[in-house]
Amino acid sequence: MRYMVMHYQTQEMEDGIPPSAEQQAAIGEYMQEAAMSGVLLAGEGVASSSQGARVEVNDGKVRVIDGPFAEAKELIGGFAILEVDSLAEAVEHARKFALLVGSERVDVRRVIEFEDLQQDPQ
Amino acid sequence: MNDQSETSFRPRDELDQRLATLWRVESPRMIARLMRQLGDLDSAEEIAQDAFMAAIEKWPQDGVPDNPAAWLNTTARYLAVDRIRRRDTQRGKYHLLAASQPQVTQPNLDEIVDGDLANDLLGLIFMACHPILSPDARSALTLKLVCGLSTDDVARAFLTPTSTIAQRIVRAKRTLAAAKVRFDLPPESERAARLDAVREVIYLVFNEGYAATSGEHWIRSDLCAEALRLGRMLAALVPSDTETLGLLALIELQASRLRARIGSDGEPVLLLDQDRSRWDRLLIRRGLANIDRIEQLGGTVGPYALQAAIAACHARATVAEDTDWMRITALYDGLARISPSPVVELNRGVATAQAFGPEAGLEIVMPLFDVPSMRDYHLLYAVAGDLLCRSGAHEQAREHFLRAATMTRNNVERATMQNRAAQCAGRHS
Numbered sequence: 001m002r003y004m005v006m007h008y009q010t011q012e013m014e015d016g017i018p019p020s021a022e023q024q025a026a027i028g029e030y031m032q033e034a035a036m037s038g039v040l041l042a043g044e045g046v047a048s049s050s051q052g053a054r055v056e057v058n059d060g061k062v063r064v065i066d067g068p069f070a071e072a073k074e075l076i077g078g079f080a081i082l083e084v085d086s087l088a089e090a091v092e093h094a095r096k097f098a099l100l101v102g103s104e105r106v107d108v109r110r111v112i113e114f115e116d117l118q119q120d121p122q
Numbered sequence: 123m124n125d126q127s128e129t130s131f132r133p134r135d136e137l138d139q140r141l142a143t144l145w146r147v148e149s150p151r152m153i154a155r156l157m158r159q160l161g162d163l164d165s166a167e168e169i170a171q172d173a174f175m176a177a178i179e180k181w182p183q184d185g186v187p188d189n190p191a192a193w194l195n196t197t198a199r200y201l202a203v204d205r206i207r208r209r210d211t212q213r214g215k216y217h218l219l220a221a222s223q224p225q226v227t228q229p230n231l232d233e234i235v236d237g238d239l240a241n242d243l244l245g246l247i248f249m250a251c252h253p254i255l256s257p258d259a260r261s262a263l264t265l266k267l268v269c270g271l272s273t274d275d276v277a278r279a280f281l282t283p284t285s286t287i288a289q290r291i292v293r294a295k296r297t298l299a300a301a302k303v304r305f306d307l308p309p310e311s312e313r314a315a316r317l318d319a320v321r322e323v324i325y326l327v328f329n330e331g332y333a334a335t336s337g338e339h340w341i342r343s344d345l346c347a348e349a350l351r352l353g354r355m356l357a358a359l360v361p362s363d364t365e366t367l368g369l370l371a372l373i374e375l376q377a378s379r380l381r382a383r384i385g386s387d388g389e390p391v392l393l394l395d396q397d398r399s400r401w402d403r404l405l406i407r408r409g410l411a412n413i414d415r416i417e418q419l420g421g422t423v424g425p426y427a428l429q430a431a432i433a434a435c436h437a438r439a440t441v442a443e444d445t446d447w448m449r450i451t452a453l454y455d456g457l458a459r460i461s462p463s464p465v466v467e468l469n470r471g472v473a474t475a476q477a478f479g480p481e482a483g484l485e486i487v488m489p490l491f492d493v494p495s496m497r498d499y500h501l502l503y504a505v506a507g508d509l510l511c512r513s514g515a516h517e518q519a520r521e522h523f524l525r526a527a528t529m530t531r532n533n534v535e536r537a538t539m540q541n542r543a544a545q546c547a548g549r550h551s
Contacts, residue, residue, distance in 0.1 A: 036358045037351075115381070
């Protein structure tokens, strides 16, 4: 089964401060380790919200708000898709990632698969 | 069965469950590292097991550490250093006894202990897939050591009793020990052949899942999943090895069709009849990206990369009609040259028929009836029936479909063949 592991960004990421050499090394080490575990399918990180926008829909009315957004720590900083046996296994990988790269929060969510959409109504 | 030398955690409670997960995630790298440090598999497994035992003792009182993986690895490292020191002391005593022996330079302990993880893992994989082991032993040992499965899990995966698998693993280890296979990366000159052996194990495991030869289901996705994990691991360890990338691309592209291969009644659905919207886009993307990477690295004409290129032709066609049969035919011609086999020839015949018409296909397929190993192969009759039918030879086609129907052991396939025979009879009269 697949899990999407999403880490929340830090204030430094939001401020556009590039990660220190140590942080970059830590991220590199983690990515290499995840790849060598054979569980990493995909992953990306995102830039500061000052380079992004938000689309809000209220009662059918669409509002586009340009970044940056307040509450930097409630914004996603990136994601990885892992192919693992269980939620517990995904959590162990997420834990390592969080500790290694100094992320304060990582959400682990199961990816919806084709079979989930085939539920028999009975 | 309770074999003390086997590490397997049976989930009794939460802690056991937790440790079982950690074993799955951490043990391959831990054992790989320990094997380089200590030199042999038995000591490596023993120390890894001891580290987990230490957790069973400590964690209930102290609580599970925030970083359990680091705790386990630190403990294993400590136990390994201790073991090496004690061995050295032993050796020191021998040196006193044999003072004439030249003194071996004391190696730097830290250097032994902290090596390159990628090389360690590669060493473990090479050992588990060692050519002196039987194919069965190789896959069992690989799933256990490199995938971190328990003996029970390996047994379940192969639908084999646990005691059989346990014996197979013990015997494999004995064979390795008897042949004095130590932890060593093979020299460059042997590297290619050893990688071939590893790829063979991975593809065997994948195929056992993809076209299960035993069990109630004819697809066993658990085995496919382990093979994919192994393939991804190997590709991460030798990222510039084009045939390994080819193998990974091949199994990811084949796995992308897994859920489209089973019809609503559990029957197999042929490639050209599959609902392509059910194909796994992420796996296709990964497969195609690896094929691009092979090109960037200068290309290869190895059998896995060629088969991957064929699988990619299918993956690129959004509807079956868009399939580039010319290219597939050319790729099969290449495959038939570098790794000829009757089954490759049969597939080449099918592709040729799609590209150049049924008669061109029959020219390749009909001689296969003279190959002894193919005479009882129902798919040969089915393919010949199809090509004969398309070339207008309905009576001959009918005979071939009927033969195919009597040969297959699968009820659904039999019904399909009988139907096709009946259709031929209708068109013949």
